Amino acid sequence: MDITVLFKLSYGLYVVGCMDGERPVGCTINTCFQVTSENPILAISLNKNNYTLEAIKRNPRFSLSILAEDSDPGVIGQFGFCSSRNVDKYADYGYDVVEGAPLVKGRFAGRLILDALNFIDGETHMVVLARLVDTVKGEGTPMTYDYYHRVVKGKAPKTAPTYVAERDEVKEAPKSAKRRYRCNLCGYVAEFEGEIPADYHCPICKVDATQFSSIS
Numbered sequence: 076m077d078i079t080v081l082f083k084l085s086y087g088l089y090v091v092g093c094m095d096g097e098r099p100v101g102c103t104i105n106t107c108f109q110v111t112s113e114n115p116i117l118a119i120s121l122n123k124n125n126y127t128l129e130a131i132k133r134n135p136r137f138s139l140s141i142l143a144e145d146s147d148p149g150v151i152g153q154f155g156f157c158s159s160r161n162v163d164k165y166a167d168y169g170y171d172v173v174e175g176a177p178l179v180k181g182r183f184a185g186r187l188i189l190d191a192l193n194f195i196d197g198e199t200h201m202v203v204l205a206r207l208v209d210t211v212k213g214e215g216t217p218m219t220y221d222y223y224h225r226v227v228k229g230k231a232p233k234t235a236p237t238y239v240a241e242r243d244e245v246k247e248a249p250k251s252a253k254r255r256y257r258c259n260l261c262g263y264v265a266e267f268e269g270e271i272p273a274d275y276h277c278p279i280c281k282v283d284a285t286q287f288s289s290i291s
């Protein structure tokens with residue numbers, strides 16, 4: 076079976092946000108669609124290992140921020156390559172709580188406030204059906220998943236439902252005499268003549284040089 080045909084499916088890119096008690100948590104997703112038109116219900120797909128799913132099971136109110144082509148692409152990596160279990164993903168961006176759900180600050184094409192209604196088992200993932208409660212207008216052209224791969228040159232981790240190794244695997248640079256450093260979050264390997272520069276940032280997930288470990 077030629078699974079590259081799946082690349083022809085189109086998606087957007089979103090940040091899901093949920094209050095886990097007093098703490099905002101959330102993750103990047105590319106899977107969201109509108110299921111019904113009247114009193115709309117939407118569906119998202121969340122990996123069972125994602126902390127955001129645990130939080131939404133406890134607190135059904137969540138937000139969905141729709142990325143625009145000119146949104147800060149760093150937010151995709153920040154929310155998509157590490158877990159709210161051990162990282163405060165909102166620390167660099169800030170957030171507002173709107174109707175009980177956190178909205179990460181920044182430019183987005185729009186925001187939705189939703190209430191989870193139902194969780195449908197999809198083996199590795201749960202499909203979350205959610206009622207639309209409110210909307211917040213935004214600006215910009217919505218970013219498609221294709222734009223993210225083609226223009227932003229972004230990747231997706233294995234927890235994304237649409238992960239494909241040949242497209243999304245972060246390739247290691249060939250071995251050389253240079254020093255090699257691996258990103259602790261997404262696994263990207265960078266090479267330098269000497270020490271990793273202090274102002275270096277991971278091109279995939281945007282974390283700074285302190286998040287890299289020397290591997291040779």
Ligand SMILES: Cc1cc2nc3c(=O)[nH]c(=O)nc-3n(C[C@H](O)[C@H](O)[C@H](O)COP(=O)(O)O)c2cc1C
Binds near residue numbers: 152223
């Ligand atoms: C471009 C992109 C798309 C993603 N799409 C999804 C998705 O649709 N569903 C999902 O569960 N995870 C998706 N992920 C992965 C989650 O964002 C990632 O596993 C995250 O670390 C989960 O964080 P959490 O543990 O705080 O919930 C995607 C990540 C990226 C970068």
